[in-house]
Amino acid sequence: MVIRQVLLVGNPLLREKSETVTDFGPGLQPTLEDLRNTLTNHQNITGSGRGIAAPQIGYLKRVVRIQAPDFTSFLVNPEIVEKSDELFDVWDSCFSLKGAVFVNIKRHRKIRVDYQDENGEKHSREFADGMSELLQHELDHLDGVLCTDLLTDNKGIAMREEWMKRFRTPGIGM
Numbered sequence: 001m002v003i004r005q006v007l008l009v010g011n012p013l014l015r016e017k018s019e020t021v022t023d024f025g026p027g028l029q030p031t032l033e034d035l036r037n038t039l040t041n042h043q044n045i046t047g048s049g050r051g052i053a054a055p056q057i058g059y060l061k062r063v064v065r066i067q068a069p070d071f072t073s074f075l076v077n078p079e080i081v082e083k084s085d086e087l088f089d090v091w092d093s094c095f096s097l098k099g100a101v102f103v104n105i106k107r108h109r110k111i112r113v114d115y116q117d118e119n120g121e122k123h124s125r126e127f128a129d130g131m132s133e134l135l136q137h138e139l140d141h142l143d144g145v146l147c148t149d150l151l152t153d154n155k156g157i158a159m160r161e162e163w164m165k166r167f168r169t170p171g172i173g174m
């Protein structure tokens with residue numbers, strides 16, 4: 001089982017735009033397996049983390065892996081096709097920030113995402129609240145966008161220790 005190193009902010013690969021997946025054959029397998037194993041390993045070690053995007057482990061392909069309590073899937077070539085006007089506040093962080101820095105940003109309350117699964121089958125699914133912000137975060141990675149880019153208020157940034165003391169709301173993990 002291969003656990004890949006998660007690239008950290010500063011690594012230029014995290015700023016690249018990932019490529020659309022057109023080949024659903026064996027060539028895609030290492031990306032899928034490494035994403036699943038790396039996320040599972042991170043969850044086992046830290047007890048947190050619900051998603052990871054392929055560029056975070058150095059594959060510039062439009063693939064995201066989600067492992068959340070009510071939804072576990074690969075999303076290949078995901079695209080946000082609808083988003084609510086309503087925004088909400090989120091304290092966000094990232095594996096690529098080692099979960100050490102948190103930023104207070106706005107995300108759309110609801111989104112609809114069209115995507116393919118690992119076999120190329122098409123799906124469309126609506127996400128709300130915590131899942132909506134998670135998907136927006138992971139999909140941004142495919143375009144080289146990091147959560148820190150969305151910071152608009154200079155009071156909306158905190159190191160983990162300060163965030164735990166001041167801002168943490170029960171139930172909100174990474």
Ligand SMILES: [Zn+2]
Pocket residue numbers: 093094095096137138141
């Ligand atoms: Zn991230």
